[in-house]
Amino acid sequence: MPTDLDTELAAERTHLIESRAALRRMRDRAQSLFAAGDKVAGDAYTAEQLGRHMARRVKELADDPETPLFFGRLDIDEAAYHVGRRHVTDDLGEPMVLDWRAPLSRSFYRASVRDPQGVAVRRRFGFVKGDLTSFEDEHLDRGEELGTSSRILTAEIERPRVGPMRDIVATIQPEQDELVRADLGDSICVQGAPGTGKTAVGLHRAAFLLYLHRERLRRSGVLIVGPNTAFLSYISAVLPTLGEVEVQQSTLEELIGRVPVKAVDSPPAALIKHDVRMAQVLRKALWGRLGKPTVPIMVSDGSYRWRIDTEPLRRIVDEARRDGLPYAVGRERVRARVVGLLQRQSEYRTGNSPNETWLRKMSKIGPVTEFLESTWPAVTAETLVAGVLTDPSIAGDLLTESEQDAIRWAKPPKTAKSAKFTTADLVLLDEAAGLLDRENSFGHVVVDEAQDMSPMQARVIARRSEHGSITLLGDLAQGTAPWAATDWREILGHLGKPDAAVVPLTVGFRVPEAVVALANRLLPWLGVNVPEAVSLRRDGDLAVIAVPDPADLDARTLAEVTAALGHEGSVSVIAADDAVDRLRGHLTAAGIEHATPDETESEARVTVVPATLVKGLEYDHVIVHEPAAIVAAEPKGLNRLYVVLTRAVTRLSVLHAEPLPDALRID
Numbered sequence: 001m002p003t004d005l006d007t008e009l010a011a012e013r014t015h016l017i018e019s020r021a022a023l024r025r026m027r028d029r030a031q032s033l034f035a036a037g038d039k040v041a042g043d044a045y046t047a048e049q050l051g052r053h054m055a056r057r058v059k060e061l062a063d064d065p066e067t068p069l070f071f072g073r074l075d076i077d078e079a080a081y082h083v084g085r086r087h088v089t090d091d092l093g094e095p096m097v098l099d100w101r102a103p104l105s106r107s108f109y110r111a112s113v114r115d116p117q118g119v120a121v122r123r124r125f126g127f128v129k130g131d132l133t134s135f136e137d138e139h140l141d142r143g144e145e146l147g148t149s150s151r152i153l154t155a156e157i158e159r160p161r162v163g164p165m166r167d168i169v170a171t172i173q174p175e176q177d178e179l180v181r182a183d184l185g186d187s188i189c190v191q192g193a194p195g196t197g198k199t200a201v202g203l204h205r206a207a208f209l210l211y212l213h214r215e216r217l218r219r220s221g222v223l224i225v226g227p228n229t230a231f232l233s234y235i236s237a238v239l240p241t242l243g244e245v246e247v248q249q250s251t252l253e254e255l256i257g258r259v260p261v262k263a264v265d266s267p268p269a270a271l272i273k274h275d276v277r278m279a280q281v282l283r284k285a286l287w288g289r290l291g292k293p294t295v296p297i298m299v300s301d302g303s304y305r306w307r308i309d310t311e312p313l314r315r316i317v318d319e320a321r322r323d324g325l326p327y328a329v330g331r332e333r334v335r336a337r338v339v340g341l342l343q344r345q346s347e348y349r350t351g352n353s354p355n356e357t358w359l360r361k362m363s364k365i366g367p368v369t370e371f372l373e374s375t376w377p378a379v380t381a382e383t384l385v386a387g388v389l390t391d392p393s394i395a396g397d398l399l400t401e402s403e404q405d406a407i408r409w410a411k412p413p414k415t416a417k418s419a420k421f422t423t424a425d426l427v428l429l430d431e432a433a434g435l436l437d438r439e440n441s442f443g444h445v446v447v448d449e450a451q452d453m454s455p456m457q458a459r460v461i462a463r464r465s466e467h468g469s470i471t472l473l474g475d476l477a478q479g480t481a482p483w484a485a486t487d488w489r490e491i492l493g494h495l496g497k498p499d500a501a502v503v504p505l506t507v508g509f510r511v512p513e514a515v516v517a518l519a520n521r522l523l524p525w526l527g528v529n530v531p532e533a534v535s536l537r538r539d540g541d542l543a544v545i546a547v548p549d550p551a552d553l554d555a556r557t558l559a560e561v562t563a564a565l566g567h568e569g570s571v572s573v574i575a576a577d578d579a580v581d582r583l584r585g586h587l588t589a590a591g592i593e594h595a596t597p598d599e600t601e602s603e604a605r606v607t608v609v610p611a612t613l614v615k616g617l618e619y620d621h622v623i624v625h626e627p628a629a630i631v632a633a634e635p636k637g638l639n640r641l642y643v644v645l646t647r648a649v650t651r652l653s654v655l656h657a658e659p660l661p662d663a664l665r666i667d
């Protein structure tokens, strides 16, 4: 005999099948409109716009049979609303599934016994590969609330990780939802311990804002900035799964890579170049190029002679300077004013208004160009930065003499074009470009792993979010860059958002309790003041294995990999960068297929990751090879180790031949 629950489950399955069919019809309709676009559009421009819109719509409506179309249901006033990844309507336009971002869906994440928001029952669905297999009800009207003890939430958190990151729409927690649904105008900074869902929150916030302010953000754009390409490929599938296919995802270097990097800085030089004083140095060097007009402009124009005296020329230059325009814009303003004066003289003398050709000719004529070159010379970002690095004494008191020596080019290039710029120089070039001209501002920028941003890098983002808002995600304890922040207010100041709220997230969804406890031992040694993580996961294993003979360490690591492959899920070996090639060699020799962190689509279950590339990533079983070597490899080695230890979803094995760092020793 089928029980009530069976009948109910069968009804939900039917709704799922019907919703999928309705989505298919929506997609078919979009597809046929796309095909007919050329015929219905009046002109080529409209056809192109319409075509692009419809192509996007078709993509947005793609159904992935592996992901459930809806994951929840709300019973409000006797009506049932299914909540899912996107709106699905029947042929009459009646909703079959509500987008998780719709106002009504908010209650799915926020309603509680204390504040039921009209919800009588909240239902969560369990799925296996897109098949509806179970559900779980909370009768809020009867005082029932599961919170984080929900079976379905627990299963989702504990599910083995394979491949790229997945969305968390089905199980967003109330404190995360508050951040996801923050207003577009609000810039926020999330300080979250490892695995508290910062990346997830940032991506879902982007999707939410795009839903609510589609047209505006489509025009201005949404940008996600991540620490490296391995991280970006790991997160790249999340937004498309949520139907958002038009978000730019980039590393900071890609964003500002206007020239190829051909040289490497010494650590002290890099540190100075990332210091905010360099912004002042560049500003000083740029505006110091202005000259005072000392000779009049004299122009021969056919049988006429025009003359502009130095006094009006000085006024023009002073006024343009006072207007606070970017340098290149100011230069064009001066040119236009000078041509305006010539035009007035011509009109007065000839009685005619000169035409466009005449104006163009005057704006390029020798005496005008010479005047501009002597008072407001043309500068490119490259020439400005090259000038400063050739002769840093231009910094005056802004840099000490030894700092100037540290950044001075040993051998200046013949031209700025042939200069060998470094990664840190890209930041200077971007600063210079920002002084010369206005940068386009995105509507919203999400910056992940933001604790590693230098003041000068923060200014890169500030220029790109001047008229938009930002979501800053990070963990001061995971700061490994030499300039890593120890205080969010400082970074927020450089970002031009000094008043943004700093919100903590402390509930961890990734790292098991025992592993968090080990990693937390490092916290007092990291020189930052952050709240500890509390893990939701009581499961998980931790093994700290001392290998008496260092010569056995690699072989022992290999044995640990083989043992880990006996379990479900992904396996990673994380080691100091210089040990990685050797370990890869051992795996290859042992016939164990393995990938690099960039190869997120690889079928290999084992990834060997250099410690410096593991930020933001996670694996079911993490095998850490020689923590002391990871710590010794860089000045912020303990912070790096904290990052490394917090990548494990289920099991962490720490193998060491050298003594463990003091902070980790269990005496």
Ligand SMILES: Nc1ncnc2c1ncn2[C@@H]1O[C@H](COP(=O)(O)OP(=O)(O)OP(=O)(O)O)[C@@H](O)[C@H]1O
Residues within 6 Å of the ligand: 156, 157, 166, 167, 168, 171, 172, 173, 176, 192, 193, 194, 195, 196, 197, 198, 199, 200, 201, 475, 478, 509, 510, 615, 616, 617, 618, 646
């Ligand atoms: N509400 C949630 N429901 C289910 N899983 C979640 C939830 N929030 C986060 N997770 C999962 O927890 C893991 C960690 O999330 P995420 O990578 O966003 O954390 P993070 O704070 O950015 O971590 P880190 O600082 O270590 O990079 C991911 O697998 C994510 O999918």
